[in-house]
Amino acid sequence: MSILLENHIAELLKERNEKAISLLYEHYGDTLYGVAFKVVRNEDLAQDILQESFVKIWKKSDSYDPTKAKLFTWLFRITRNTAIDKLRSANTKSEKEIQMDISDVYSLGSEGIKPDLIDVQENLEKIDLKYQIVLDALFFQGMTQQEASEELNIPLGTIKSRLKIGLRELRKIYGASVALAFLVRLLTQ
Structure with a gap:
């Protein structure tokens, strides 16, 4: 991914422009799904984590600081942390089925x-x-x-x-x- 495109997406995120989500999904969706899947080893749960991560990315878009990390690094951390949180939550529910959050989407x-x-x-x-x-x-x-x-x-x-x-x-x-x-x-x- 080019630096110009990454900067453009970051700017759209800061402006709360809906186009940012489309561009993020198009350019990072598969990779971030892979990050989630690598942590949880469950396709359905990884899909839920990806969706939850995009919601967090949108809500935290004003906290992204390009001087501290590249956009992908920031996206990666949010997705990975969301996956780890889901995994920890699932591990604390002894022998119970994991209940997926159903989204309004x-x-x-x-x-x-x-x-x-x-x-x-x-x-x-x-x-x-x-x-x-x-x-x-x-x-x-x-x-x-x-x-x-x-x-x-x-x-x-x-x-x-x-x-x-x-x-x-x-x-x-x-x-x-x-x-x-x-x-x-x-x-x-």
């Missing part, structure tokens, strides 16, 4: 989509049916991941995977900024 409903950006629901037909069903349940019917899992009789891990892949497919069709509008909505609430 999965229960936005149709009011969470800005019609002037795009009519995603109308264009869902362009992606595979199994992803359409999950995206429709989560974003347009307002279900949580757990509710969608129960209603559709699909394992929770599969719901999460299909959500991630479905968003990736929408991103291919519309570009990163529109496909990530759901995540940005969460961060700006």
Whole structure:
């Protein structure tokens, strides 16, 4: 990643510009997911940690100081610390199932989509049916991941995977900024 792009993203973060999240996800999302996965060794939990890390990054964006660390180093530390905290929390719950935090990003409903950006629901037909069903349940019917899992009789891990892949497919069709509008909505609430 070029220094200019990194500086641009850092500036957008300081300005609380929503485009920063799209750029962060596009350029750092896979790497930060890898950081989380390396700590917890669980795909679903690593996805949750990545989302939680992006929320923390947004909320702490004014605390980033480029004189103290590169942007990636700062992002890495937030993600790694979030993963370690999740792991410690899971270890203190003896023989109990880890309860994932359900985020509002999965229960936005149709009011969470800005019609002037795009009519995603109308264009869902362009992606595979199994992803359409999950995206429709989560974003347009307002279900949580757990509710969608129960209603559709699909394992929770599969719901999460299909959500991630479905968003990736929408991103291919519309570009990163529109496909990530759901995540940005969460961060700006």
